[in-house]
Amino acid sequence: MSSPVSPSPAEPARTPRSVLLLCLACMTLEGYDVVAYGAALPFLLADRSWQITVAQAGVLGTLTPVGMLAGAVAAGLLTDIVGRRRLILASVTVFSAAMLVCALAPGVPVFALGRILVGLGVGGVLPSIAALVYEYSPSRRRNLDTALAFAGVGTGGALAAVVAAVVVPAAGFRAEFLIGGLGALVVLPLAVRYLPESLVYLRATGRGDELRRWAARLRLDPGPAGPVEAAAAGAGTGRLAVLFSRRYAVTTVLFCLTTFASLLVLFGLYTWLPQLMRSAGHELGSALTFLVVLNVGTAAGPLLVGRLADRVGSQRATAGSFLLAVVGISVLSQPMPLVFRYVAVVLAGVGTVGTQILINVLIAGRYPVHVRATAIGVALSVGRLGGILGPLYGGMLLSAQLPTASLFYAFAAPALLGAVLVTLVPRARRADPRAASESAEPAGPVSTP
Numbered sequence: 001m002s003s004p005v006s007p008s009p010a011e012p013a014r015t016p017r018s019v020l021l022l023c024l025a026c027m028t029l030e031g032y033d034v035v036a037y038g039a040a041l042p043f044l045l046a047d048r049s050w051q052i053t054v055a056q057a058g059v060l061g062t063l064t065p066v067g068m069l070a071g072a073v074a075a076g077l078l079t080d081i082v083g084r085r086r087l088i089l090a091s092v093t094v095f096s097a098a099m100l101v102c103a104l105a106p107g108v109p110v111f112a113l114g115r116i117l118v119g120l121g122v123g124g125v126l127p128s129i130a131a132l133v134y135e136y137s138p139s140r141r142r143n144l145d146t147a148l149a150f151a152g153v154g155t156g157g158a159l160a161a162v163v164a165a166v167v168v169p170a171a172g173f174r175a176e177f178l179i180g181g182l183g184a185l186v187v188l189p190l191a192v193r194y195l196p197e198s199l200v201y202l203r204a205t206g207r208g209d210e211l212r213r214w215a216a217r218l219r220l221d222p223g224p225a226g227p228v229e230a231a232a233a234g235a236g237t238g239r240l241a242v243l244f245s246r247r248y249a250v251t252t253v254l255f256c257l258t259t260f261a262s263l264l265v266l267f268g269l270y271t272w273l274p275q276l277m278r279s280a281g282h283e284l285g286s287a288l289t290f291l292v293v294l295n296v297g298t299a300a301g302p303l304l305v306g307r308l309a310d311r312v313g314s315q316r317a318t319a320g321s322f323l324l325a326v327v328g329i330s331v332l333s334q335p336m337p338l339v340f341r342y343v344a345v346v347l348a349g350v351g352t353v354g355t356q357i358l359i360n361v362l363i364a365g366r367y368p369v370h371v372r373a374t375a376i377g378v379a380l381s382v383g384r385l386g387g388i389l390g391p392l393y394g395g396m397l398l399s400a401q402l403p404t405a406s407l408f409y410a411f412a413a414p415a416l417l418g419a420v421l422v423t424l425v426p427r428a429r430r431a432d433p434r435a436a437s438e439s440a441e442p443a444g445p446v447s448t449p
Helices: 017-046 054-082 084-104 108-136 139-166 174-182 184-194 199-204 208-218 236-243 249-279 284-312 314-331 338-364 369-399 404-423 433-439
Strands: none
Touching: 017 054, 017 084, 017 108, 017 139, 017 174, 017 184, 017 249, 017 284, 054 084, 054 108, 054 249, 054 369, 084 108, 084 174, 084 184, 108 139, 108 338, 108 369, 139 174, 139 284, 139 338, 174 184, 199 208, 236 369, 249 284, 249 314, 249 338, 249 369, 249 404, 284 314, 284 338, 314 338, 314 404, 338 369, 338 404, 369 404
8 A cells, every 4th residue: 555645735715717717628629529520420421532331430439439548548647647737738739639630631541540649638638637626626516616627528519519510511521620629729828827737746746836836826725834755646556556455446346337338328429329310310410409419418417417416425416317318318219309309318418428527526536635546547448448339339239220219228228237336336434544534635535425
């Protein structure tokens, strides 16, 4: 086991607005770039010069999750070593540049490389932002603040669907990726200037002057004076040993499986929802509208679920969010008025991205401060296997020409499994003196019901 971590800054009385807004902006770019492929897919399939089949489109859809797997592994090991800020800035630069590669790709091989690089950047930014928002939030607002920051996923996804419906028919599918890449020209300069580093990381690495500068700039308490321990910046292998120790092994495995189920459903729907709705009888324009509505649900719904989670606990709220996805996806299999279909898609959006947001917060509250980002990164790394399987899963279902109802039930089943798995995660050990002392700090684990 690692030695005790260094003293942490006192819990903030408020969340710095710059942290929330910049994390929201970064996640909006991330959401756009992830959803862009699914939004542009009908036009890619119709493009005669590339001649992509449904099966090939499924394989291309797996490339971003493959890159995200590599990015999540790297982030889990590096974010507690190089710091949250540097990794966020590097990750946003990578996935934005990769979108330009996709826009300018002369053919499928270069486009495929671009989608892998998009995933690499996205996989790096997610755990770092989750850990940064968690640290800078008061304990009473951690779920809500994380939901606010991650609402950018749905906001960006909705923008990607709108661009596909409005711009792409006239300008071609390349415009979808070009717009996503150029968005970084607005966000990155602001992030370089205003996005703070983790105060816990600065203290653990002995960068006291920088810690005091950021704390003064954000008008926060820099924390108690005291010696700096090296554990928080220790080797990645030491942190992995904590995750798979006797105390945390079952929790870690269940979080990995839960994230796997969540991301399988999420990436399956992001890639194939327009095609699923077309199989249900909707025209292309209407099918893209469903993708917009799905992302509206992923942006707005988690805010309500996040507020609920701060009241009833992340674990119960996460299970409930999974069940919302089950209901929303299953209902889509039935004939009903259009307005009710939109409501069902909103529920599916809340229960996919909303669930993953809550899982990140739940993971952060189950582990000591010095392994938190690593724990999120490990769970996301395994979860990315589900993200890789999701597009393939949907492609296989559509290629099999199953009845429409069976297609939707097949996507609802993994969400139901996720609800079961998250209820099996062991409760936090409130009686543990170390956990109790850490839970009093903003970056320490929180005992969630």
